[in-house]
Amino acid sequence: MTIRRLRSRSWAMGCLVGAAFATGCGGGGGGGGGPDVPAPATGDHTAIVLRDRLGQPIALGSKEPYSPRETCGGCHDVDAMANAYHFQQGRTTAAGTIQTKSDFYGDNRPWLGSDGMYGKW
Amino acid sequence: MAAKDNARASDIDKTSFWWTGMCGACHPGGGPSEFDRDGRKYFDVATGKFGYESLGKAAADVLLDGDYAEVSNVNGALRAAPWDKTGVAEADCLFCHRADRTVTSGKNMNWIWRAASLRGKDALVDSGGGPVPGYAAAATAAQGWFSAIALNPSVPAGQPPQATSLDISYQPGVDAGTLLVEPDQTLRLAPTAISAVPTDYACWGCHITPEVRKRGRVWFDATKDVHYAGFNRLRDADPSNDVPATASTACTRCHPSGADHNIAKGNTTLGTARDDTDFAGFRTCRDCHLRDSPLRDPEAPVVDTRPGGEERLRAHQVVRHLDLLSCDVCHIPFKTDPADMVIDMATTGQTPILSTQKFLSADPLDPTATDKTRWYPSFTWKKDQDGVLRLFPMKVLLTAWWGEWDRNGTPADLSDDRIAPIPLWRVRGVTAGAPLAGAADDTGDGTKEVNTPAEIALYIAALRGNDRYGVPVALNPVLVKGGKVYHDDGAGGVAHFEVEGSGIKTESAHPFAADHNVLPASEALGSFAGAAGCAECHKTMNGNQPTRVFDRKILVDPWGEDGKPVYKTVRELVLLPRGLDPW
Structure with missing residues (x-):
């Protein structure tokens, strides 16, 4: 099944901002690209409202933890980004489909739950 | 890792809840820390419901669910995973994209704080005793947005920390200029706090x-x-x-x-x-x-x-x-810092680690040399970017562990067999976390290890006993160590066979690529500024003496039946294409 939940309002902006916010290539996309296009320097981001798990703005004095999903997800497609290998460890395919199963390769290794590290621990 | 669906508690190893708390410190949240294998959020704070409830299930239906149960790695006790108390660990954007990181005496405090909150799990409270959702609060702790954090002093050195209490406060962020306060007292993350490129x-x-x-x-x-x-x-x-x-x-x-x-x-x-x-x-x-x-x-x-x-x-x-x-x-000719060389899970069910310093030395031809300032890697064939198989330097981690050998009803055919690792909590249920009485220190290093046929037979018999749920730990326990599988020979003794060539997909050697710490030409193998030059590899150029590269000693078994470590040379381990060998 697919767990990626694309938000129509955030997808386009997520592409734009995400491309500019990429780790190291500033918009290469597709798993990499070269480092030739400089990424924006620190400070180019706008000030963003800190939000809790219910999406409510957090006020000074609050004891509620902030929510990265609610804070960053207004502009960035968190689910699309969190489908990357560092997050999923092979739990999902490139398309975001959960692919876990015991003995992933069908070769008598029941501890392999995916084509990545997911399931090996 | 525990399967999603399990028939009995004895089949459950590390579950998603356990992994998020204990291993999540080195994973950036999201994915398996946030959603179950049906794609449902483990617990939704907005609705107050667990993910399984959206599928029409009740708590009783998920007692053995690898996403909603937890088996203690200490004693195997089963409980429902309290995602409602911990929350979930969302993808932690700022964990990588925070610009101004806190590094104290070389320690990455952002990582330490996040790890501590996760490991606090459902026991995490604030200084007033109120509950703090350890998983959900991890991202906040990682930013240093707290007024106080208390760490469990009983956690051994070298282990990730565990927080016992955490007082979330955004004032430190305001004081540092990371957070900006709006007139209505709500907070904004300052642009200067965000780094597009992770440091x-x-x-x-x-x-x-x-x-x-x-x-x-x-x-x-x-x-x-x-x-x-x-x-x-x-x-x-x-x-x-x-x-x-x-x-x-x-x-x-x-x-x-x-x-x-x-x-x-x-x-x-x-x-x-x-x-x-x-x-x-x-x-x-x-x-x-x-x-x-x-x-x-x-x-x-x-x-x-x-x-x-x-x-x-x-x-x-x-x-x-x-x-x-x-x-x-x-260009990665050697390493100077020690690394894990052996993990012996077989003797106690614990995971003691032995270093390269115990088994290797600065003399690649003599691992017993006292100079431990360097160690030399092994080599493995690996497909390179252009699809060509090339040799790469490796640090091969060796493990010793107990498995359940399923012969699949075809004892004459090994190729369809399965050797599945036995969860360590079940092994420890037999050993109580210590060597069995009868195990001896055959290496003379002050630590007992299971390596002789008599010791292996002793463990095999013990592992046929029951776990806390009355289920045999293993029907056919085998020791996997040093590239061999040791098993009951059916006549009261122990026999073994080599994994390689058996067709069984199992392993006791795990190649970790050296990859980094590249040195310039002047320090590379074969450097003409060095002592050996071409003769560092080529026997034909050094008077037919053993070379420091292809005759170096590679550990293949931390202790043989006689208690002595077993080595092979690179020459024995790596086969070069015919006619292209360097000797």
Whole structure:
């Protein structure tokens, strides 16, 4: 099944901002690209409202933890980004489909739950 | 890891809840820390419902669910995973993209705080005793947004910390200028707090475990890695252009990423890791250094493979050198920092780690030498970026463990057999976390180990006993160690066979690629500035004496039946194509 939940309002902006916010290539996309296009320097981001798990703005004095999903997800497609290998460890395919199963390769290794590290621990 | 669906508690190993708390410190949240294997959020604070409830299930239906149960790794006790108390660990954007990281005495405090909150699990409280959702609060703790955090002092040194209490407060962020206060007292994250490109400390916080412990890697040291030094201008004559460690983004020079956040990587030798993304966007040695590479980095020293090229680069011009050898073979000639060499899970069910310093030395031909300032890697064939198999240097981690051998009803045919690791909580249920009475110290190092046939037989008998749920720990327990499978011979004794060639997919040797800590030509294998030159590898050039590369001693078994470590030479382990061997 697919767990990626694309938000129509955030997808386009997520592409734009995400491309500019990429780790190291500033918009290469597709798993990499070269480092030739400089990424924006620190400070180019706008000030963003800190939000809790219910999406409510957090006020000074609050004891509620902030929510990265609610804070960053207004502009960035968190689910699309969190489908990357560092997050999923092979739990999902490139398309975001959960692919876990015991003995992933069908070769008598029941501890392999995916084509990545997911399931090996 | 525990399967999603389990018939009994005895089948459950580490569950999603356990993994998030205990292993989540080195994973950036999201994915298995947030959603179950049906794609449902484990617990939704907005609705107050567990993910399984959206599928019409009740708590009683998920008692043995690998996503909603937890089995204690201490005693095997089963409980419902309290996701409602911990919350979930969302993808932690700022964990990597925070610009101003807190590094205290070399310690990455952002990582430590996050790890502590996760490991606090459902026992985490504030100083008033009120509950704090340890998983959901981890991202907040990682930013240092708390007024107080108390760590469990009983956690052994070297283990990730565990918080016992956490008082969330955003005032430290305001004081540091990371958070801006609006007139209505709501908070905004300051632009200067966000780094588009993660700094090396963002990577190193997690990778320090697999890199340092498993590979003996060093970072932030210009003398031990030519790339760290070069990218940060630390080797030129101008100190004013030096990039400090806290601002270094050297990792992303070779491991860039795009909007999809798939950080470019090579090809792992440890099984598979989304192999469809191997080398995608990755900047390899050959990309940047080969003269004719379309991706050549103009600042990288050029490698000229043409005959008649520069004298100092002659090794690159020798026929087949670059066809057979990765750049790493010569330019990562040794390691200086100790790494994990052996994990013995068999003797006690615990996971004691033995270092390279115990089994290797600065003399690659004599592992017993007392000089431990260096150790030398093994080599393994690996598919390179261009699809060519080349030798790469490896630190091979050896493990000893107990498995359940299922012969699949065909005792004459090993190829369809299965040897599944026995969860350690079940092994410890037999050993009580200590060597069984009857195990001896055959190595003479003050620590007992299971290695003799009598000891192995003793353990096999014990492991046929029941676990706390009345289920036999194993029906046919076998010891996997040193590339061999030791088993009951059916006549009261112990027999063994070699894994290699058996057809059984199991392993006790795990190759961790050396990869980093690249040294310049002057320090590489075969350097003419060095003592040996070509003779470092080529026996025909050193009077037919053992060479430091192909005759170096590689540990293959930490202790044989006589208690002595077993070594093989690279020559014995690595087969070169016929007619192309260096001897």
